[in-house]
Amino acid sequence: DADVTQTPRNRITKTGKRIMLECSQTKGHDRMYWYRQDPGLGLRLIYYSFDVKDINKGEISDGYSVSRQAQAKFSLSLESAIPNQTALYFCATSDLGNGEQFFGPGTRLTVL
């Protein structure tokens, strides 16, 4: 079974809709991250969390919110989706020690 799972894997929605992307992990890591990936721009950090009570904004947090429901679960919400939020979204986890991040398979989101 995959250590980091993301649901849904693909989603098409319309402008103005509220969308939630979910991430679950079985690695037992405290740290979790949400990134978006756009062609030519690489991975950009949206939010990160070092434990259940710790939430931090990343490089591009505007238009997004997150919830850390448990050590193993970290959700990303788009309150009112817009077309330029069309991207590939990745969740990642890491241990406290060496910084290596483990990525989920990604969610391809299209906002029409």
Place this chain on the structure above:
Amino acid sequence: EDQVTQSPEALRLQEGESSSLNCSYTVSGLRGLFWYRQDPGKGPEFLFTLYSAGEEKEKERLKATLTKKESFLHITAPKPEDSATYLCAVQRINDMRFGAGTRLTVKP
């Protein structure tokens, strides 16, 4: 401002043709430099971590090196299965900043 720049954006090689990918960075508080491989439709997979200038790591046909301003990923005698996008990332105090990646294609 912290920056991570990878070059070239895309690289096409013949099988067996060795080459290098570059990652240059300007980051304050560098905690480590990471290389990842990403296949189409998948999440990045960890390859190497380098922590100090002069350090080298090897794995099969890949070797990563680090200086104070850049890192190289050397690919020796590549095979078609090495085709992927290679990402470098710098670990800062609280987060990791990624480059845009180099898309490598190895033709048989």
